[in-house]
Amino acid sequence: MHVWWASLDPPRQTLPGWFSLLSADEKARAQRFHFERDYLRYIAGRACLRRLLSGYLGLPPVEIEFDYSPLGKPTLKWALDGRVLQFNLSNSGNRVLYVFSWQRRVGIDLELVHPMPDEDDFARQFFCATESALLHSLSGDAKRKAFFELWTCKEALLKAMGDGLTKPINEVEVTLQDGEARLVSIACDPRPAANWQLVLFRPAPGYQAALAVEGQGWKTIYYHASDDFSPE
Numbered sequence: 001m002h003v004w005w006a007s008l009d010p011p012r013q014t015l016p017g018w019f020s021l022l023s024a025d026e027k028a029r030a031q032r033f034h035f036e037r038d039y040l041r042y043i044a045g046r047a048c049l050r051r052l053l054s055g056y057l058g059l060p061p062v063e064i065e066f067d068y069s070p071l072g073k074p075t076l077k078w079a080l081d082g083r084v085l086q087f088n089l090s091n092s093g094n095r096v097l098y099v100f101s102w103q104r105r106v107g108i109d110l111e112l113v114h115p116m117p118d119e120d121d122f123a124r125q126f127f128c129a130t131e132s133a134l135l136h137s138l139s140g141d142a143k144r145k146a147f148f149e150l151w152t153c154k155e156a157l158l159k160a161m162g163d164g165l166t167k168p169i170n171e172v173e174v175t176l177q178d179g180e181a182r183l184v185s186i187a188c189d190p191r192p193a194a195n196w197q198l199v200l201f202r203p204a205p206g207y208q209a210a211l212a213v214e215g216q217g218w219k220t221i222y223y224h225a226s227d228d229f230s231p232e
Contacts, residue, residue: 001106001218003211004098005203006048006225008041008091015040018047021061045096048225049089052098056085069162088159090209097209105214107160109152113208119147128173130184145208150174152210153181153198160196160212174198181210 019027026046033039050061057064057080065077076085086106089098093112100106116122123132131150135143153174158167173184181198184190199211199220211220 001104001211001213001220002100002223003108003220004048004052004100004223004225006044006096006098007094008044008096009094010044012040015043018043021047021050023062023065041091041094045089045091048096049087049098052100052225053085053087056100071162073159073162090155090159092207095204095207097203099211101213101218104218105160105162107156107158107212108209109155109159110203110207110209111148111152113144113148113206116144116147119143123147126169128170130173130175134176146176148208149176149181149200149210152208153183153200153212156210156212157183157196157198160214183212 019030022030022043030039030042033042047061050064053064053076054061066074067077068074083102085100085102086104087098087100088106088108089096090108090110091097092110095110097108097110099108120132120136123135127135127150135146138146154169154172157172158169161167171187173186175182175184179200181200183193183196183198186192195214197213197216199213201209201211203209
């Protein structure tokens with residue numbers, strides 16, 4: 001499992017190079033952003049994705065083609081030698097995370113940790129009873145830490161499954177213990193939990209991330225993409 005971490009604010013002078021890597025539909029979407037910051041970060045994120053995929057597939061970045069699910073999740077249009085390169089991405093603030101895996105379904109979520117004055121009310125609406133009870137028992141930094149650990153795990157899993165937020169997020173039950181997360185059940189059914197693993201990690205101060213991976217017997221390797229999106 002390869003996880004890549006990149007900045008979405010690289011040097012402005014490289015913009016023409018990033019933009020040239022995008023497909024016609026990506027360029028059109030970029031032009032629809034109202035704020036320049038969002039425009040630049042979208043271009044940077046898609047350019048980085050194409051550069052990284054290029055390294056795995058052995059194709060020029062501009063030749064990579066995507067299909068999209070009804071929820072907008074991108075997938076590659078074709079397999080390579082009978083193998084499917086699964087990938088997912090998440091951005092928050094000025095950072096982005098990507099995960100790549102051959103064959104296994106994967107999901108990743110990144111959140112910039114920030115104050116949540118209504119954590120308990122939010123948890124009652126979107127978390128299951130045991131998760132809400134855990135948060136209610138905590139306070140201060142410990143509560144905030146647990147909140148974002150639970151949230152990123154749930155998001156990562158739903159993205160890996162392809163459901164996005166169409167499946168109620170409170171149907172996914174996650175438990176936290178000794179700095180690790182474990183899937184307990186989905187829609188009160190514990191059987192799917194055996195097929196998924198959750199990994200919590202902090203790619204940088206102030207950020208919380210989680211990875212959801214299908215199956216067992218894998219390990220995670222972390223990389224950093226430099227500002228011009230060349231692998232280091």
